[in-house]
Amino acid sequence: MPEAIKGRQHDRQATGPAAATLLEARNIAKCFSHPNGTVTPAIGDIALSLAKGEFVAIVGPSGCGKTTLLRCLCGLLKPDSGTLSYAGKPVSDVPEDVAVVFQEYNRSLFPWLSVRRNVEFGLNKLSKTERRARAEEALTRVHLTDVIEHYPWQLSGGMQQRVAIARAVATQPNLLLMDEPFASVDAQTRIRLETMTASISTELGLATLLITHDIDEAVFLADRVIVLSPRPSSVLAEVVVDIPRPRTELEVKAMPRFQEYRRLIHDLIVAKQSDTPDVVDTPAPDGTEPERSP
Amino acid sequence: MTMHETRKAPPKGVPFRPRGRSRVRGLTVVRAVAGMAVFALLLFAWELAGRHDTTGLLPPFSDVAAEMAAILTGERLTTDVLPSVLRALLGFALGSVIGMTAGVVLGWWRRLDPWLRPPVEFLRAVPTPALVPIAVVAFGAGNALRVWVIALGACWPVLLNTMDGLRRVEPGYIDSARVYTSGRTTAVLGRAALPAALPQITSGLRIGLALSLILMVISEMIASSSGLGYLILQSQRLYALTPMYAGVLILACTGWLLTLLFSAAERRALVWFEGMKGRNHA
Structure with missing residues (x-):
């Protein structure tokens, strides 16, 4: 193999x-x-x-x-x-x-804008109602609708990175x-974010x-x-990873094939x-x- | 710094509000009372000294206060006080626009720096009051002269802080803005760089405002026939000491009031900045 x-x-x-x-x-x-x-x-x-x-x-x-x-x-x-x-x-x-999610969420989200306005940042060409709808849809995808009017710096690191992902997704790239x-979030948050990204x-x-x-x-x-x-x-x-989707963290990581890929790389x-x-x-x-x- | 995840998530559905907790508020009240007490004591000392003064050089505070009231309700309000305030504000506004524009040019288009820095550094070294005689020749001894002198003085702190603020903008904000505006310079500047630099630009504006008041007085003491500066100088020449002190007090009150208004506006505009600072220090 x-x-x-x-x-x-x-x-x-x-x-x-x-x-x-x-x-x-x-x-x-x-x-x-x-x-x-x-x-x-x-x-x-x-x-x-x-x-x-x-x-x-x-x-x-x-x-x-x-x-x-x-x-x-x-x-x-x-x-x-x-x-x-x-x-x-x-x-x-x-x-x-093209949308980008950067490593350092606290240096890429704008601290002077609320979560909603951060997510709407790339949608300036749309009407206000469209912007709102897109932002809310994107925030629903990352399960963050309850902190929509907060500032990013009021949120935890994992939440901030979800806002950054929502901002990217909202532009429909x-x-x-x-x-x-x-890289800057704890291990458990990391697994959740990985699964969400997938x-x-x-x-x-x-x-x-x-x-x-x-x-x-x-x-x-x-x-x-x-x-x-x-x-x-x-x-x-x-290396082409030949593991079927949808992948779940625990299942995939237990596969012998996963171990082989991992070892190889x-x-x-x-x-x-x-x-x-x-x-x-x-x-x-x-x-x-x-x-x-x- | 790596402990972000352990921060408690804010309560659901409660957007950010500046915190005014009771303990802090109580301290503020105590401080305000203490400050007022010292202030009242100073005025009382002035009153006593004035009443026992035999030289005629120091009128008691009550006389000066009465004179102040007379000026502020009489015709000098429209001939001296308001024109002065208007000149200061106009000059400040003009100086702010000049300062911010030049600051953006110098801070954003850094390639211009080697070309523009030497003349800027040189002009900055000229004490603004020295420009008054030149301005008299250029604009005549009218309002235009005074507004321009104020503007030319007040623009410097705004310029330097805008320039510096823009240069210190977190590069991550610029990257994000470029990605989500497809690199349109005006959008990156207007929607990311300037808001990010706003705290520092505001400090520049605050200094500019104080300078505006100083330059207003100076410009009104030269070749003038109206204004607070003129009122103070004229009273001194006529040996009318009570109106002279009243003029100084009105000036002080104006400056105090304008600074208060400015601070209120600043707090509104920079809620996020104060909040973020509070978080990081907590």
């Missing part, structure tokens, strides 16, 4: 028509230059694609430039090189129907990007890209897991980490490595 899933797989793209590709990144690279003149490469060379309605998780060791990658993928940050297209068009700024959305994504047919350092979370939620190397990151492998990350010291700028040559840009 590990043999079957190791390495780069493109089953989904191979089976689905090319038109179903929603987001495509080719040879994305990004460096950061510091005031003292040194240049830190954050993303080495990343190619990935996401089909409509697909749930993809990106995992990698901490500090491998996952957040930078997400900011590039949604148009918040311009990559140094490479091409990025969304729905067939090149990405210059954040596309209309085609693509939802999530940057370690559950069902929202399935119900709405949302293409979802989840960035995480948590392998269990990635395998539990995703159709496909993209494993990144340490910084400057590149794609080590793509873990080994990929750990092996890569142990043979590349932190300070090295270019990754060691590796059979599974995609071709690097000159």
Whole structure:
């Protein structure tokens, strides 16, 4: 089984028509230059694609430039090189129907707006009644209708992240990007939020890209897991998770297959980490490595 | 910081209201009474000193209060007091608009910074009263002069605080706003950056208001024929000391009243800020 899933797989793209590709990144690279003149490469060379309605998780060791990658993928940050297209068009700024849930809810929800107005933030083009209806629908999805007039900072962390998810869902996006959305909440809340995210994504047919350092979370939620190397990151492998939906946390995590996926991804990350010291700028040559840009 | 989840969820269906708990309210009352007592004591001391004064330099408080009442009910209310207040407010408004506009330009479009910073730093170093003679030449000795002098002085704290406030906006708010407005600059600025910077902009406005009153008096003491500044200066020249003190007291009351109004408006606009601060310190 590990043999079957190791390495780069493109089953989904191979089976689905090319038109179903929603987001495509080719040879994305990004460096950061510091005031003292040194240049830190954050993303080495990343190619990935996401089909409509697909749930993809990106995992990698901490500090491998996952957040930078997400900011590039949604148009918040311009990559140094490479091409990025969304729905067939090149990405210059954040596309209309892309929503993002950030890691730090207390820095992404607006503290001067009530929960309702936060959720309505992206709906400015609609009439007031439509905005209200959409916001209430989105807040119902995350079970938060009872705190609608509160300020976000009056809520617990898990509740705030649900508000952020509602804000994203309310815009009826085609693509939802999530940057370690559950990293700052406690374990039990985390499981609830993961299950909620899975069902929202399935119900709405949302293409979802989840960035995480948590392998269990990635395998539990995703159709496909993209494993990144340490910084400057590149794609080590793509693993297609063949576990039927709907998935329930306890059942899935007890499956032998879940354990195999988990082990496989873990080994990929750990092996890569142990043979590349932190300070090295270019990754060691590796059979599974995609071709690097000159 | 990682304990967010242990916070108690607020009671269902009860939106946020600023907290006025009885213990805090009781303390406020005690404080207010204490402050008033000291204030009354000072006025009483003034009254005593005035009554026993043989030099004629210090009229008792009761005389000054009577004179104040006479000014505020007589024709000087419309010739001196109200025009002064109006000039101060107009100048403050104009200065705020100038300060906020320039502050947004400098704080938001940072690429302009190397071009605009040197002239801004230089102009800032000019003490505003020194501009009065220039303004007399430019605008004549009328209302326009006074309003402009006030505006040019009051704009600085507003400018600096707006600029600084915008530069310190949490980058996460900007990211969120860009995502949910598809990156439209005016929307990101107007709906996220400015509201986030509002607490600091408000501090700038508060200082600007105080400066407006100072500059009002200064501008009215030069080449003027009306206003509170003129009233005080003219009374002094005529050795009419009671109206002189009355003018100063009216000025003090005006400043106090305007600050009070400003604070009330600030509390309304920044309910979220006070509430959030209260949470974090709790």
